[in-house]
Amino acid sequence: MSVSLPQLxxxxxxxxxxxxxxxxxxxxxxxxxxxxxxLGDRAVLVVPAGCTSIIVGYGGKESLDMSFVHVPFASAAAVAAGLAAAFERKGLSDRIVIAWMGDGGGADIGFATLSGAAIRNDNIIAIVSDNEAYMNTGIQASSTTPWKARTTTSPVIGKTEEKKDLATIMLMHKVPYVATASVGYPLDFAAKLKRAAEIKGFRFIHLHSPCPTGWRFDASKTVEMAKLAVETGAWILWEYNRGRFEISPPSKPFADPSKRKPLKDYIMAQGRFSHLKDEDIEFIARKIEENWRIVRMLEKIFSS
Amino acid sequence: MWFRYSASHVRDPLKEAEEDLELFRKRMLSPPMEGAAGPTGTWRIMKPVIHEDKCVKCGMCWLYCPENVVSWEPGRVPSIDMTYCKGCGVCASVCPRKAIEMVVEEV
Known part of the structure; x- marks a missing residue:
């Protein structure tokens, strides 16, 4: 099932x-x-502290055209699970409760409730819009910030720890649906969302969101950067749907390293990586290849 | 209840509840509306200009506009709402025919 522009x-x-x-x-x-x-009228958003709780507006007027619930930081998935149970009890089971989180609310502070909701297989969609730092409070490093990226809490030499691979962790919770998506490929994201909406149980989408403010690039390059991340292989789009794992069409050609764009184009376009040397970029390239190896193995394991 | 501070007047619980519900609707519920942050067009430094002769009506600017200010229907040239356009330039960068040009905004 795919989504076309006229449909949207x-x-x-x-x-x-x-x-x-x-x-x-x-x-x-x-x-x-x-x-x-x-999702239109069916969507109910549950959002913890983060950029999105600012984007929705500061009172009087809402800037999103959906039902919206503000919740404390760590509780997004738990509140969403409760809402979903209440909707089911009231006979409103067509409603889709979405826990929309940033990487802070999903991978760090809210990870316990997210993991809990996944284990209970609560009927929600969890979307982590990953801009790879706490952008809302002033660009502090989170656990999904990549290695060597400069933030206000990892200045000068950049972050010394690795990026957490949240989507694979959620896959290992044995939930029915896990996917990665990118804002550079909205139709791919829309198709994944539509497929996820038809499944009952816990569904997880990891959305890659390049942030001009925090990554230090020009505002006009948001989509360009998201596409570059996929085209250089740094971000892999894949989908696991009830026992079947596959690399999504936009990412498929880039399984072959020779077809990828040079990684330097993607890394050096971001101000947060401007201090990196050539050997650092080579090191990142090796890590990317390792990620691809994992994804290819997963595809093999879940191919039947 | 929530917004009351004086206990000096005679209280009518039913009336209070009604008033509170009214206040709840007024203060706690926010309907979706344009301009939640005011006329964001004033943030603009560069302004997008659509060259209609180059446009192939693909709708990419509509799809990617972060601000949702581009209005487009299949087969039509898009138009941009300048009251709210922040001038980020995403539309110009995703346009496959470079039909959108960013020019300096003049007030």
């Missing part, structure tokens, strides 16, 4: 209203627009 145009909901407080070139609003366009 016809949607009754706009997703994001113009005049919201997001930064110029914000990737979250691209993702939220797709969520609103695909």
């Amino acid at each position: 145009v016809k949607s009754p909901r706009k997703g994001v209203m113009p005049g919201n407080p997001a930064c110029m070139g914000c990737p979250h609003t691209i993702g939220l627009k797709i969520v609103g366009r695909v």
Whole structure:
């Protein structure tokens, strides 16, 4: 099942209203627009502290065209699970409860409740819009910040720890649906969202969102950067759907290293990596190859 | 209840509940509306200009616009709402025919 542009145009909901407080070139609003366009009236967003709780507006007016619940930081998946149970009890089982989190709310602070909801197989969609740091509070490093990326809590030499591979961790919770997506490929994200909406149980989508403010690149390059991440192989789009694992079409050609764009184009376009030397980039390239090896192995394991 | 501070007047619980519900609707619920952060067009430094002769009506600018200010229907040239356009330039960078040009905004 795929989604076409005219289908998205016809949607009754706009997703994001113009005049919201997001930064110029914000990737979250691209993702939220797709969520609103695909799920329309059925979507109920549960959002912990983060950029999205600012983007929605500061009172009086809401800038998202969906039902929205603000919750404390660590509780997004737990509140979403409760809401889903309540909807089911009330006979409103067509509602889709989405726990929309940043990487702080998903991978760090809210990870316990996210893991709990996954283990209980609660009927929610968890989307982690990963901009690879706590951008809302001033670019502090999170556990999904990549190695050597400069943030305000990892200045000068950059972060010394590795990036957490959240989607694979969620896959190992044995939930029915796990996928990675990118704001550079909204139709791919929309198709994944549509497939996820038809499944009952815990569904997880890891959305890659390049942030112009935190990654230090020009606001006009948000989509370009998201596409570059996929084209250089740094971000791999894949989908696990009830026992079947496959690399998504946009990422498929880049399984072959010779078809990838040079990694340097992607790394050096970001100000947070401007201090990197050539050997560091080679080291990152080796790590990317390791990630590809894992994804290819997973595809082999879940191919039947 | 929530917003009350004086206990001096005679209380009518039913009326209070009604008032509170009214206040809840007014203060706690926010309907979706344009311009939650005011006219964000004032943030703009560069302004997108669509060259209609180059446009192939593919809708990529509509799909990627983070601000949702581009209105487009299949087979039509898109138009941009300048009240709220922040001028980020994503539309110009995703346009396959380079039909959108960023020019300096003049007030």
